[in-house]
Amino acid sequence: MGGFFAAALKNDCMFDLFFGTDYHSHLGTRRAGMAVFGKEGFDRSIHNIENSPFRTKFESEMKEMHGNLGIGCISDYEPQPLIVRSHHGTYAITTVGKINNTDALAAKIVGTGTHFLEMSGGNINATELVAALINQKDHLIEGIRYAQEEIDGSMTILVLTPAGIYAARDRLGRTPVIIGRKGDGYCASFEAFAYQNLGYATERELGPGEIVVMTPEAVTTLVNPRREMKICTFLWVYYGYPSSFYEGVSVEEMRYRCGASMAKRDGYDGENADIVAGVPDSGTAHAIGYANASGIPFSRPFIKYTPTWPRSFMPTIQEKRNLIARMKLLPVHELIDGKRILLIDDSIVRGTQLRETTEFLYQSGAGEVHVRPACPPILFGCKYINFSRSTSEMELIARRIIREEEGEDVEREVLTDYANPDSDRYHEMLERIRKQLGFTTLSFNRLDDMLDAVGIGRDRLCTYCWDGKE
Numbered sequence: 001m002g003g004f005f006a007a008a009l010k011n012d013c014m015f016d017l018f019f020g021t022d023y024h025s026h027l028g029t030r031r032a033g034m035a036v037f038g039k040e041g042f043d044r045s046i047h048n049i050e051n052s053p054f055r056t057k058f059e060s061e062m063k064e065m066h067g068n069l070g071i072g073c074i075s076d077y078e079p080q081p082l083i084v085r086s087h088h089g090t091y092a093i094t095t096v097g098k099i100n101n102t103d104a105l106a107a108k109i110v111g112t113g114t115h116f117l118e119m120s121g122g123n124i125n126a127t128e129l130v131a132a133l134i135n136q137k138d139h140l141i142e143g144i145r146y147a148q149e150e151i152d153g154s155m156t157i158l159v160l161t162p163a164g165i166y167a168a169r170d171r172l173g174r175t176p177v178i179i180g181r182k183g184d185g186y187c188a189s190f191e192a193f194a195y196q197n198l199g200y201a202t203e204r205e206l207g208p209g210e211i212v213v214m215t216p217e218a219v220t221t222l223v224n225p226r227r228e229m230k231i232c233t234f235l236w237v238y239y240g241y242p243s244s245f246y247e248g249v250s251v252e253e254m255r256y257r258c259g260a261s262m263a264k265r266d267g268y269d270g271e272n273a274d275i276v277a278g279v280p281d282s283g284t285a286h287a288i289g290y291a292n293a294s295g296i297p298f299s300r301p302f303i304k305y306t307p308t309w310p311r312s313f314m315p316t317i318q319e320k321r322n323l324i325a326r327m328k329l330l331p332v333h334e335l336i337d338g339k340r341i342l343l344i345d346d347s348i349v350r351g352t353q354l355r356e357t358t359e360f361l362y363q364s365g366a367g368e369v370h371v372r373p374a375c376p377p378i379l380f381g382c383k384y385i386n387f388s389r390s391t392s393e394m395e396l397i398a399r400r401i402i403r404e405e406e407g408e409d410v411e412r413e414v415l416t417d418y419a420n421p422d423s424d425r426y427h428e429m430l431e432r433i434r435k436q437l438g439f440t441t442l443s444f445n446r447l448d449d450m451l452d453a454v455g456i457g458r459d460r461l462c463t464y465c466w467d468g469k470e
């Protein structure tokens with residue numbers, strides 16, 4: 001996915017920009033960058049952060065770059081921010097989102113005599129494509145709106161100009177933009193917690209499709225928010241950092257409620273488990289919620305080795321991801337031996353890691369492993385925010401099982417039936433997943449319970465990956 005931070009201050013913003021961007025490191029693993037504008041004009045730096053964290057890579061920039069307006073990003077895909085010289089003047093741009101119609105948009109733009117420079121791995125840099133769309137219009141705001149309307153997918157955009165920073169939340173608010181305020185200016189952030197230790201207080205969250213311009217003096221709305229919203233539910237379930245909130249709802253508290261609703265559906269006995277454990281770190285809060293509601297003690301039968309894995313570094317090659325995931329986890333045999341463990345993770349995507357974790361628990365002496373994912377089976381690949389863990393639908397374990405049962409071409413109604421937790425197909429699918437992954441029992445959180453755990457109204461939440469509803 002990716003995250004961003006922007007600051008518009010009366011004084012130099014580099015300190016805030018450096019730490020504010022660094023606080024988004026859980027949202028991306030590939031590239032990071034910062035761009036500033038000050039007395040000496042624009043300055044920009046981009047680094048590969050695949051093997052080294054943001055702070056290490058950008059230490060020297062923190063001292064060398066200067067300016068009072070700045071944008072920074074952590075990116076799972078293309079290098080950014082980009083600096084663009086256009087009829088709008090020079091600006092820096094960073095984006096978070098997904099473009100599904102890249103080829104059609106690129107063909108349209110190339111047809112106007114424009115070319116693309118920033119190819120990454122043979123593909124057009126998505127942020128450059130957004131800039132090219134913006135440059136199709138006479139006015140910057142008109143261009144930002146045009147880009148958001150033309151893109152099939154979702155796009156949140158930050159544009160840094162000498163006159164201020166334009167922040168445009170995607171049209172359906174799939175990802176957040178939150179404004180913080182302190183004595184000498186403002187910030188705009190994906191994650192709310194990113195600015196709290198930097199002295200900002202929350203000013204407000206932008207609405208879906210809202211566009212503002214941020215200067216050290218004010219944040220002014222240029223395009224009013226739309227009513228309709230489809231914010232990503234996965235932000236609460238998995239993506240968001242526990243200390244964050246979206247639409248005023250705490251991530252950590254939502255996860256407790258998810259755990260509590262699963263305990264309730266289990267009749268609070270959790271198959272009479274001896275302990276409740278979360279897969280670190282994504283299942284921990286859900287597990288605390290389950291343990292608190294059921295009275296079954298929360299325990300940590302395996303611990304993540306953080307001294308040399310200080311961040312959630314994940315290589316992009318699948319075999320290495322699994323190996324690294326295994327190397328990070330260390331068992332506490334005394335807590336596993338002979339125990340009936342109720343194990344919670346945020347979700348099951350491919351199933352490989354949870355199968356290996358379960359095998360590792362059995363090898364370490366566990367008697368039973370009851371698995372409770374905190375969200376329903378994922379049936380559809382994300383079309384909106386580049387949900388990095390499900391690149392292809394057929395990699396999803398639920399879809400693989402459905403293919404085994406129904407063949408290649410599955411009708412939509414059949415998939416809808418598989419998404420219904422009260423259908424026979426759903427229960428057959430669960431049983432096959434359980435057997436393939438070697439769990440003692442398996443029960444997923446229900447969609448209605450998960451949406452209630454967010455509590456902002458079901459029609460305001462994106463549920464596409466679970467029910468395919470657009």
Ligand code: SF4
Nearest residue numbers: 232233382462464465
């Ligand atoms: S499809 Fe899933 S991951 Fe993508 S925006 Fe919707 S809820 Fe989030």
